[in-house]
Amino acid sequence: xxxxxxxxxxxxxxxxxxxxxxxxxxxxxxxxxxxxxxxxxxxxxxxxxxxxxxxxxxxxxxxxxxxxxxxxxxxxxxxxxxxxxxxxxxxxxxxxxxxxxxxxxxxxxxxxxxxxxxxxxxxxxxxxxxxxxxxxxxxxxxxxxxxxxxxxxxxxxxxxxxxxxxxxxxxxxxxxxxxxxxxxxxxxxxxxxxxxxxxxxxxxxxxxxxxxxxxxxxxxxxxxxxxxxxxxxxxxxxxxxxxxxxxxxxxxxxxxxxxxxxxxxxxxxxxxxxxxxxxxxxxxxxxxxxxx
DNA sequence: AGACTAACCTGAAAGC
DNA sequence: TGCTTTCAGGTTAGTC
Numbered sequence: 564x565x566x567x568x569x570x571x572x573x574x575x576x577x578x579x580x581x582x583x584x585x586x587x588x589x590x591x592x593x594x595x596x597x598x599x600x601x602x603x604x605x606x607x608x609x610x611x612x613x614x615x616x617x618x619x620x621x622x623x624x625x626x627x628x629x630x631x632x633x634x635x636x637x638x639x640x641x642x643x644x645x646x647x648x649x650x651x652x653x654x655x656x657x658x659x660x661x662x663x664x665x666x667x668x669x670x671x672x673x674x675x676x677x678x679x680x681x682x683x684x685x686x687x688x689x690x691x692x693x694x695x696x697x698x699x700x701x702x703x704x705x706x707x708x709x710x711x712x713x714x715x716x717x718x719x720x721x722x723x724x725x726x727x728x729x730x731x732x733x734x735x736x737x738x739x740x741x742x743x744x745x746x747x748x749x750x751x752x753x754x755x756x757x758x759x760x761x762x763x764x765x766x767x768x769x770x771x772x773x774x775x776x777x778x779x780x781x782x783x784x785x786x787x788x789x790x791x792x793x794x795x796x797x798x799x800x801x802x803x804x805x806x807x808x809x810x811x812x813x814x815x816x817x818x819x820x821x822x823x824x825x826x827x828x829x830x831x832x833x834x835x836x837x838x839x840x841x842x843x844x845x846x847x848x849x850x851x852x853x854x855x
Numbered sequence: 856a857g858a859c860t861a862a863c864c865t866g867a868a869a870g871c
Numbered sequence: 872t873g874c875t876t877t878c879a880g881g882t883t884a885g886t887c
Contacts (some may be wrong), residue, residue: 564879564880564881565880565881566880566881569880622881622882623880636884637881639881639882640879640880640881641879641880681877697879697881699881700878700884701882713880713882745881747881747882754880754881755881757880769884801880803879803880804879804880805880806880809872823880845881846878846879846880847882
């Protein structure tokens, strides 16, 4: 599932399929929770436009078009962007993972009932597909000059954040540090996996009150956070449930997890069993001996 | 303002 | 085998 690293890997792999290509046909599924901008509006306004850049802001992707329109994409929990036919490595299975065909032959991605947005281009080349089983993802088209409330609420991007940014947000807050890390208006892009991993590396327990985080803690948390985010980008992201890269490859960061999803397993430092408990309605994983 | 809850949706895995 | 329950990495509207 997509947090900052997965969104960044997606951005890098989808960029070439979007920029400089003129949209001709937009195909959608019926209106739903998924569409901030109704599908018929997308079908009406996008054709003829060509993207000039694709940037990532926190967990959002923003495609800018030559018209001045901007297309916001959020992958939610199960969103996947694919370049149709880019891979030929794997066949997209019903669960969203990749797999070889029974014959071991190579097959391209095809749109299915969960593919809510498809862009076809004038050059007749690969289409861009946005698939999302749970429909927690979002698509929004912003006209030129139109304010993007969602983007304006984002805090500093987690990769660019400083210890001071984090420390400032902790002052006078009653909530616990784990919950604060997940607040997109503080550090944009951090999700459950990387929050747990960063807190483990920093030696800070997720249940620590934010107001009790010291300058030194904040330094270690931000350093650890950026270390795990960068490492995950380098390894193609974490393919734990649904996430696959736009070309169908799995990321491998899940193999490097220290604590996330490892309840009961020995701590990599001290062998004490990793604990799991729910914090702010999210599962959290930590070592009670190494994290204080 | 800040903090907490429920809700949005579907499918896989675990439990019985 | 088959039915039921639990769980999932995100965000936001509503409530106190």
